[in-house]
Amino acid sequence: MTGDNGATSENLPGSGHEHGHRHPNQPDLEDGPLGYYPAMADAVAELLIEKGVFGADDLRATIDYMASRTPALGARLVARAWRDPDFKRALVADSRAAAETLDIDTGPTPLLVMENTAHVHNVIVCTLCSCYPVFLLGKSPDWYKSRNYRSRVVREPRAVLAEFGTHIAPEREVRVHDSTADMRYMVLPMRPGGTDGWSEEALAALITRDALVGVCEVTR
Amino acid sequence: MTDSSDGAFPPGARVRVRRAHPPGHVRTPHYCRGHIGEVERLCGHFRNPEELAYGRADHAPLALYRVRFRQRDLWPDYAGAVDDSVEIELYEHWLEPAR
Known part of the structure; x- marks a missing residue:
């Protein structure tokens, strides 16, 4: 298989194949600073759960339900x-x-x-x-x-x-x-x-x- | 939900959108302010988003209408067909009777 950068499966990170040099890790979503609104959303969700308005499982199930709509x-x-x-x-x-x-x-x-x-x-x-x-x-x-x-x-x-x-x-x-x-x-x-x-x-x-x-x- | 007997403007009434520019969370698009349209239907009564945005919910719900505008009235240079239209949801306090 050939990727966008011409890499083959033999030298992809994590392939377990040692070949003398390192490749950068794939960036994670959390690498950048947390923005104002994502921080606010996380804080509100945590507060609502802490106060018992709903549980973390309710939040997950609601997101799951919305994601199921097509x-x-x-x-x-x-x-x-x-x-x-x-x-x-x-x-x-x-x-x-x-x-x-x-x-x-x-x-x-x-x-x-x-x-x-x-x-x-x-x-x-x-x-x-x-x-x-x-x-x-x-x-x-x-x-x-x-x-x-x-x-x-x-x-x-x-x-x-x-x-x-x-x-x-x-x-x-x-x-x-x-x-x-x-x-x-x-x-x-x-x-x-x-x-x-x-x-x-x-x-x-x-x-x-x-x-x-x-x-x-x-x-x- | 669609009780047409309970609003100031019946379907077909000609209304003008107030040309006002209050600050805050306003759901009346600028492009229709000052323009005349025709009430398509009463959607029902809903709390005012201009108040709800600031956490104030202790007010009577307002009549919400769908108002149909001719594209040519909104945009003098409109290039589409004469009958093309836009329908917009507008709360009663933004509307006044028009001839």
Whole structure:
């Protein structure tokens, strides 16, 4: 195997093979100084545990639960909505109640599902920070949190979408949703043609995170 | 959550965002201040983040609306389609009636 620096497996650190000179250790996360906010986060967590508000195992389990959330959850809701018009109406009207029928937790914050149609294409942003439907899509991608995306998608959404390879016909309205306060958003993309009779699982496999944020459409 | 009978502005009402610049933790984006939009829906009532940010939670929840703006009203040089829009969540104390 050849790494980026041309090293072979014989001279990688830790290979146990002595060859007369040393290689630097791989840097650890803790090598740099602890920043103000990481120090504050650690201190608050330690205080809450010390005061018995919750245990270290509760904190670990919560992080584990959040890390288990993936776009497959959002995709399942959309695939069901494509196959079941009643479910689609319920999902748009009250996403929490509709998702509960599939045992999917939409989280503590109200979640609004915005349906794409032949007339409207929806796209999600949080210009103030990085609000994101974590319970249905998991951790947000770095570009979603970037100043570039956040500042430009509200001002020139069609140019930003084009950079993602998405070209919305001029007769369709592009509607940007800025998650500035107490709502979270997920896009309900349009079902691609040629998928009549497809199973929910086959449909769900087509649905990507980016389509649920609205920076692309779903294709076969 | 979406009780449309319990807010000052019904869906479709035209509202202007106050052009104000208070210090602190404000969740009204600068790009919509002073602009006119249309109420899309009442989202419900929520505590004011401008107070919560300073640990003050002993106040009545405020009506929170989604307000739809035309892109061309926000950005005079907007190059996209005429009907393109932005919807923003805004608390009632930032809105005033507009004609």
